[in-house]
Amino acid sequence: MTAERLEALTPDPRRTEGVHPDHADLDRLDVGELVRVLADDQRGAVEAVRAAAPALTRAVEVALPRLQRGGRLVYVGAGTSGRLGVLDATELTPTFSWPASRAVPLIAGGEQAIREAVEGAEDDREAGAADVHGAGVGPDDVLLGIAASGTTPYVLGALDAARAAGALTVGLSNNPGTPLLLAADCPVLLDTGPEVISGSTRLKAGTAQKIALNTFSSAVMVRLGKVYGNLMVDVKATNAKLEGRAVRLVRHATGADEIAAREALSGSGGSVKVAIVMLLLNVSATEANARLDAQNGHARAALEEE
Template sequence: MSTEFRLTDDPRRTEGFDPRHTHLDQLSPLALVQTFADDQQQALSAVGAAVPALSAAVEAALPFLERGGRLIYAGAGTSGRLGVLDATELTPTFSWPPERAVALIAGGSRAIREAVEGAEDDQDTGKSDVRGARVGPDDVMIALAASGTTPYVLGAVAQARADGALTVGLSNNPGTPLLTAVQCPVLLDTGPEVISGSTRLKAATAQKIALNILSSALMVRLGKVYGNLMVDVRATNTKLELRALRLVMHATGTDEHTALTALNAAAGRIKTAIVMLKLGVSSQEADERLAASKGHARATLGE
């Protein structure tokens, strides 16, 4: 499928004009805000329709990450920045090693804060960025492009597949080259935007929700959560230190002093402290048992 379209026959729904909003510039502030809010609901509907595809992507990606692979994000513009955000948040939330969450964005780090004109149109740079990241057969690429036709992203996907990586693609248009190029296509069909072509609106919202779901589900399946407790969070500030204490108290039913003593002995590692208290073992033994269970607290506890 060609990535070039005549203005009169562009099939990408995200580039369409929504006839409901032709008087957008004449609305009152209240009506204007309500219009934007109502339109965002379509992002939720699009993600709901994509649940089977997202589930398939989680299932396909899990073995790659279990054997030590990385998450590689690739995107341009808003989509690229969403990839950077998701990659960045995995470390403080789940203690995911930062070197195992690599975000590639057209235009490089400068593009995180400002537009780099023309960067997304360079397919060869997408390929070279993937080669520079040394993507390999244990890695998982999450490629994002609202249009589904961004050359930089298509180049990145082509190189990642050639290097043996699993590729997941998120696009807001059906039948686009990105969804054809990847092994795990995820369509987020959000349709035309309130402001025509402004995919930073509901198209980006749907991508953000899908990324939240995809990476969080992977972290849960990798043992980064016990029940619904964030037991691998890094306590790097006062707020998180208090959260860690509450998590240990909640998971074990112990008082504050007991939980704090265990946390200190575990060097702040919540999951280790929970296993210590529930099994009555030392921090070293708790760590050894967790390692034997590949970090899964429930398996370690025999629950």
């Protein structure tokens, strides 16, 4: 038997590559049952993230000091994982006014790969390292390496380069014991097991990655003072929908009427956080900004300041 034939017969140890034991007749299901099966299997993504909560907690706690010093979040992935990294990085600016320059998405194959497959890009370990060097990754940065398989060469090359540069590395993989988890400073296992459509990690493996990234970045932003109570007070109002949301947030936090909320927002340059401090303390925008600056942007601390 040839080595190639033997390799073909050897089961892939990665759980995401396994054949799901419960759905051998998936193609025979009627549409209603097919939709139910696909939807129900997604519950495994939530369970995987819940199991990873301690690892995510540690990653947030270790990342915070670097980000408080001005470090960046750098996302690295290929295919679905890379696109999820691009999505999380992109959404931080409108949601939390996080500077776009401090959320750096790197995807195997470059921007073209966001919309179409770039053949072989994920297999290029040197390209991952080169992209990290090109982004100027340094000691205060936090690199999130995302790979369902945990073996993607592009991501592993990026992770090695980031560690060599002194950055903190967080690895998200859907398979235990993989090179990505072994190499990362903060390994996060999202053990989702086999997919309903075997090997299609855009399903619950990708969902688990999306939830984990949302959880990590949102927790970081809360701890950095981007939230007051559970209100997204650093929202960047760049369209009519968000302008309306800003007014509602100010009214909810302060009890002010719409006219007062709009006036405060106008005086604050559109900052929900500043407007809230202005109204609750009856101070000018200048004073509100000074109080927030003194408390590193934390609205609650600014409001409690004597």
